[in-house]
Amino acid sequence: MRTEKVTSVDVAMRAGVSQSAVSRVFTPGASVSPKMAEKVLKAAQELGYRPNVLARSLITGRSRIIGLVVAYLENQFYPDALERLSTALQAHGYHILVFMVSNDDAGVDRVMGELLDYQVDGIITASVGMSNALAARCAAAGVPVVLFNRGQDDHRLNQVTSNNLEGGRKIAEFLAAGGHHRIAHIAGWSGSSTGRDREAGFRAGLEAAGVGLATCIDGMYNRETAAAAAREIFAGDDRPDAVFVGNDHMAFAVMDVLRFELNLDIPGDVSVVGYDDVPLASWPAYNLTTLRQPSNRMVEATVSTLLGWIEEGSSDVQKIQIDGPLMVRGSARIPEGWLDERL
Amino acid sequence: MRTEKVTSVDVAMRAGVSQSAVSRVFTPGASVSPKMAEKVLKAAQELGYRPNVLARSLITGRSRIIGLVVAYLENQFYPDALERLSTALQAHGYHILVFMVSNDDAGVDRVMGELLDYQVDGIITASVGMSNALAARCAAAGVPVVLFNRGQDDHRLNQVTSNNLEGGRKIAEFLAAGGHHRIAHIAGWSGSSTGRDREAGFRAGLEAAGVGLATCIDGMYNRETAAAAAREIFAGDDRPDAVFVGNDHMAFAVMDVLRFELNLDIPGDVSVVGYDDVPLASWPAYNLTTLRQPSNRMVEATVSTLLGWIEEGSSDVQKIQIDGPLMVRGSARIPEGWLDERL
DNA sequence: GATCTTTCTGCATACGTATGCAAATTGAAT
DNA sequence: ATTCAATTTGCATACGTATGCAGAAAGATC
Numbered sequence: 001m002r003t004e005k006v007t008s009v010d011v012a013m014r015a016g017v018s019q020s021a022v023s024r025v026f027t028p029g030a031s032v033s034p035k036m037a038e039k040v041l042k043a044a045q046e047l048g049y050r051p052n053v054l055a056r057s058l059i060t061g062r063s064r065i066i067g068l069v070v071a072y073l074e075n076q077f078y079p080d081a082l083e084r085l086s087t088a089l090q091a092h093g094y095h096i097l098v099f100m101v102s103n104d105d106a107g108v109d110r111v112m113g114e115l116l117d118y119q120v121d122g123i124i125t126a127s128v129g130m131s132n133a134l135a136a137r138c139a140a141a142g143v144p145v146v147l148f149n150r151g152q153d154d155h156r157l158n159q160v161t162s163n164n165l166e167g168g169r170k171i172a173e174f175l176a177a178g179g180h181h182r183i184a185h186i187a188g189w190s191g192s193s194t195g196r197d198r199e200a201g202f203r204a205g206l207e208a209a210g211v212g213l214a215t216c217i218d219g220m221y222n223r224e225t226a227a228a229a230a231r232e233i234f235a236g237d238d239r240p241d242a243v244f245v246g247n248d249h250m251a252f253a254v255m256d257v258l259r260f261e262l263n264l265d266i267p268g269d270v271s272v273v274g275y276d277d278v279p280l281a282s283w284p285a286y287n288l289t290t291l292r293q294p295s296n297r298m299v300e301a302t303v304s305t306l307l308g309w310i311e312e313g314s315s316d317v318q319k320i321q322i323d324g325p326l327m328v329r330g331s332a333r334i335p336e337g338w339l340d341e342r343l
Numbered sequence: 344m345r346t347e348k349v350t351s352v353d354v355a356m357r358a359g360v361s362q363s364a365v366s367r368v369f370t371p372g373a374s375v376s377p378k379m380a381e382k383v384l385k386a387a388q389e390l391g392y393r394p395n396v397l398a399r400s401l402i403t404g405r406s407r408i409i410g411l412v413v414a415y416l417e418n419q420f421y422p423d424a425l426e427r428l429s430t431a432l433q434a435h436g437y438h439i440l441v442f443m444v445s446n447d448d449a450g451v452d453r454v455m456g457e458l459l460d461y462q463v464d465g466i467i468t469a470s471v472g473m474s475n476a477l478a479a480r481c482a483a484a485g486v487p488v489v490l491f492n493r494g495q496d497d498h499r500l501n502q503v504t505s506n507n508l509e510g511g512r513k514i515a516e517f518l519a520a521g522g523h524h525r526i527a528h529i530a531g532w533s534g535s536s537t538g539r540d541r542e543a544g545f546r547a548g549l550e551a552a553g554v555g556l557a558t559c560i561d562g563m564y565n566r567e568t569a570a571a572a573a574r575e576i577f578a579g580d581d582r583p584d585a586v587f588v589g590n591d592h593m594a595f596a597v598m599d600v601l602r603f604e605l606n607l608d609i610p611g612d613v614s615v616v617g618y619d620d621v622p623l624a625s626w627p628a629y630n631l632t633t634l635r636q637p638s639n640r641m642v643e644a645t646v647s648t649l650l651g652w653i654e655e656g657s658s659d660v661q662k663i664q665i666d667g668p669l670m671v672r673g674s675a676r677i678p679e680g681w682l683d684e685r686l
Numbered sequence: 687g688a689t690c691t692t693t694c695t696g697c698a699t700a701c702g703t704a705t706g707c708a709a710a711t712t713g714a715a716t
Numbered sequence: 717a718t719t720c721a722a723t724t725t726g727c728a729t730a731c732g733t734a735t736g737c738a739g740a741a742a743g744a745t746c
Contacts, residue, residue: 005484007732018696023734030735033694033742048480053460054397054406055732058701063397065440072426074622079422083415086443095461097408098439100429117396118438137391141348252626260627279417283595284603285628350702361726366704373705376712376724398702401731 006047015043026051057119066306067120068096069111069128071103075221075249076278077295078126081148084299085124092307094121105131116141122306124148129192130157144309146302146318149293151193155317158309160301162293163321164197165204170326171244171273171291172205177335180242180271183211186219186229186254188246188275195221195246198275202244214240219250226250230257234264241270242332248274248281248290255286255331271332282329289332292324349390358386369394400462409649410463411439412454412471414446418564418592419621420638421469424491427642428467435650437464448474459484465649467491472535473500487652489645489661492636494536498660501652503644505636506664507540508547513669514587514616514634515548520678523585523614526554529562529572529597531589531618538564538589541618545587557583562593569593573600577607584613585675591617591624591633598629598674614675625672632675635667 008022015022017040024030025040032040043049057063066089073079086096099115101107108125112134115123123138123145130145135154138145147159175183185202188195199216206213215233219226226245230253233240245251251274258264258272266272274281277292301320308314328334351365358365360383367373368383375383386392400406409432416422429439442458444450451468455477458466466481466488473488478497481488490502518526528545531538542559549556558576562569569588573596576583588594594617601607601615609615617624620635644663651657671677 005732009732019732020696020698020734021694023732024695027734031694036694048483050456050460052401052462052732054400054462055701056734057397058395058401058703058732059734061701073422074426076419076422079416079419079425082422082441083417083443086441090443095457096441098411098425098429098441100426100433113393114438117393119395119397140391252628256627280623284599285595348702352702362702363704363726363728364724366702367725370704374724379724395702398731399704401702401733402704404731 005052006049008049008051010047011040011043011049014047015039061119062310063119063121064094065097065118065120066094067099067115067118067123069099069101069108069115069123069125071101071126071128074223075247075276076280077149077247077249077276077293080278081126081295081299084295085148085302088299088303092303096124101128103128109134112137116143121310122146124302124306125150127192127194130154144306146306148298148302149194151197151319158305158318158320160298160305160318160320160322161194161197162291162298163323164194165201166321166323167275167291167293168198168201168203168244169205169208171275172202172211173209174289174326174328174335174338175242175244175271175273175332176206176209176211177338178242178271178333179335180240180333181211182214182238182240182242184214184233184240184243185216186226186233186243186245186250187216188219188250189221190218192221198246219246221247221250223250223253227253227257230254231261234258234262234270239270242273243270244273244275246275248276248278248288250274251288251290252280252286255288266331267333273332277324277327281327287330289327289329291326294322294324297322348395349392351392351394353390354383354386354392357390358382404462405653406462406464407437408440408461408463409437410442410458410461410466412442412444412451412458412466412468414444414469414471417566418590418619419623420492420590420592420619420636423621424469424638424642427638428491428645431642431646435646437650439467444471446471452477455480459486464653465489467645467649468493470535470537473497487649489649491641491645492537494540494662501648501661501663503641503648503661503663503665504537504540505634505641506666507537508544509664509666510618510634511541511544511546511587512548512551513544514618515545515554516552517632517669517671517678517681518585518587518614518616518675519549519552519554520681521585521614521676522678523583523676524554525557525581525583525585527557527576527583527586528559529569529576529586529588529593530559531562531593532564533561535564541589562589564590564593566593566596570596570600573597574604577601577605577613582613585616586613587616587618589618591619591621591631593617594631594633594674595623595629598631609674610676616675620667620670624670630673632672633670635670637665637667640665 012019012022099111101111126148135156139156187199217229274290277290281288305318355362355365442454444454469491478499482499530542560572617633620633624631648661
């Protein structure tokens with residue numbers, strides 16, 4: 001069953017030329033005469049030859065592999081991003097090697113070793129942080145890193161996020177304008193920059209509008225935790241009339257609790273706002289008002305940053321924040337005249 | 344910024360031994376004395392040496408890379424499977440290289456070339472078919488293939504699916520027992536074995552129960568197409584009282600149309616049954632009755648088949664079908680006594 | 687046609703590792 | 717201590733490709 005591979009040497013013999021000639025024909029921009037190219041391509045065709053990427057990488061030092069580190073794909077935002085990233089990189093001749101990881105330092109640490117073993121040309125972490133020691137190791141290995149949807153202070157790490165502060169602020173403004181009085185927040189994981197920034201922006205926005213924040217619980221970006229938080233917050237008599245949930249994935253769980261366990265009407269009794277605008281948010285069953293993270297533009301920025309470092313040897317660290325619009329739908333009361341103003 | 348890599352030669356020099364000794368220390372099962380191992384590991388530690396997987400692959404002929412071909416990650420079933428596959432393979436020291444592809448022959452064809460260029464040890468296609476020419480090419484290259492959630496006649500291709508025929512039959516039985524009279528089917532893509540088998544099983548089951556199939560439209564595994572089909576089927580006066588939708592992903596779209604466009608009650612006016620049991624199906628907003636594809640067991644079967652071929656040189660082609668239970672929830676009328684019988 | 691440039695080709699070597707073989711070391715057995 | 721077997725080690729080479737260098741071929745110029 002094991003099959004003899006056809007190599008550049010085989011092609012060279014068949015075409016009656018040297019191995020280097022074959023190599024050059026398959027190396028864009030190398031110096032080859034038209035008739036040499038023709039001979040070689042013909043022979044290659046006949047033998048079914050294709051260059052061995054791995055062998056090539058050994059000498060060029062380029063593997064055309066990008067390592068993607070990701071903690072979980074349950075939140076629809078990430079498969080969506082993965083699909084876009086993969087497609088975009090594929091168009092540039094790169095491919096994604098996937099590393100699933102538990103989102104703690106030990107897990108990331110272990111995986112990062114394997115990652116470097118594969119001689120990846122670059123690393124994207126999706127919603128995963130990185131110890132400074134690791135950042136240093138990647139830098140030492142000459143492998144550029146882009147944190148996707150996660151911020152971090154380290155001066156070696158590129159990062160692409162939405163403008164979470166501003167996003168939180170917009171949502172506060174929207175809810176305040178809607179005349180809500182008791183506003184709650186089920187926050188994103190406080191161990192993540194996204195969670196912290198959205199909360200900070202939200203708090204700042206409320207303060208600016210002169211409205212207080214009634215309650216705030218960390219939802220850990222987890223469905224169960226968020227559901228439990230919702231039960232707790234909405235148990236008492238003077239329940240909130242609005243809640244901003246740190247991402248859509250949790251917001252769906254919260255809406256399920258409010259509607260099906262507590263029999264509350266959305267948005268009649270409570271307004272719910274999420275963050276991300278995953279596809280599901282726009283499906284009628286949820287119809288969730290949410291702040292869009294423009295994943296297409298985030299992916300674009302991620303890819304161009306990464307390729308800039310890899311192919312053009314760039315070395316200025318990018319900290320890119322991308323603004324997204326509030327997608328006003330039916331899960332939250334819409335302030336008088338709000339939609340008109342924005343047309 | 345480019346950094347000199349530390350190689351086995353560097354370690355050898357530092358430890359005062361030969362390069363081959365270093366190699367052996369890092370090759371499980373090789374013959375090395377304890378004190379040699381100690382010396383080498385110490386030097387390796389100090390220099391931060393780790394073996395280069397790519398260079399290793401050049402000589403062993405094993406890349407420890409599995410190519411995953413996938414058409415789209417919108418249907419939650421696939422990110423879920425991807426996560427499980429990646430985790431399982433990681434535990435065996437393999438990693439997944441992702442290839443996104445449009446689900447037509449040309450797309451698959453193009454991508455399969457790139458795939459082989461990377462010298463992958465095996466290929467998994469998720470819900471993607473493969474021309475016989477391609478199957479032949481992979482066989483010729485000695486690369487085993489497992490079709491995940493897709494059947495195909497080719498005798499060289501392993502495949503792991505749920506028992507789609509039986510699943511379709513179970514659903515028919517359930518709907519018939521529920522006393523439905525006008526039963527419709529929005530089928531999975533007829534270009535796929537899963538779509539065809541589920542439909543065939545469903546038809547057979549209905550026939551066995553003496554109930555006719557009112558309408559059947561191909562939903563192409565696509566939300567929009569399925570929604571359009573629902574509008575068409577449920578437009579007239581004598582609308583169906585039940586519909587089996589070829590997968591959950593489409594079923595959600597159908598439920599949205601029924602509820603929010605046509606103001607029908609589920610399951611009061613119409614029963615809806617899906618296929619897959621993705622996580623979303625159990626969320627209260629949909630609470631979808633559906634046939635579970637046990638993705639954990641499907642992944643297990645896929646991984647063990649693949650590793651059997653790769654590591655033990657197995658060569659019997661597996662066509663594995665895994666039975667799944669019907670998850671009875673609230674989207675379809677439950678036949679009298681049905682739940683009791685099954686306890 | 688002779689000379690000078692330019693373009694093309696082959697030779698040799700390098701990338702980082704694994705492994706067959708023979709030499710060297712160790713240990714056991716006498 | 718001597719012999720023999722078993723274990724460990726180093727040497728040399730191979731994997732499949734890219735590339736600097738020098739020589740060959742092909743054009744360009746007069």
